[in-house]
Amino acid sequence: MALQINSKYPHFSPIIKLKELQDISKIDEYAAFSGTIRYEVTFDMKDIPDNAVLNLGNVYEVAEVWSNDSHLGAKISPQ
Incomplete structure (x- = not known):
């Protein structure tokens, strides 16, 4: 997981390792x-x-999915 505040996009923080999502x-x-x-x-x-x-x-909000450097799609959440 990496975090980023809007003013810094697209530069993310160093990766934070999680055992599970x-x-x-x-x-x-x-x-x-x-x-x-x-x-x-x-x-x-x-x-x-x-x-x-x-x-x-x-x-x-939004989810984007990439696989092997290919953009597979994006979804804007209705919530």
Whole structure:
């Protein structure tokens, strides 16, 4: 995870390693954070399906998905 306040975009803070994806508002030191959060994950897929679904759970504002330097899409949250 990397954080960035709007005036510094697109330059992010150094990466903060998390053991699992989580709501940072539940972490005391980030509870009042307002800005952009970048989550990254690396994984290997042996079998590539013709169709796949990526469930991002609850996203507030905007989510963008990239894979192998290809932009796969963006979604603006209705919340």
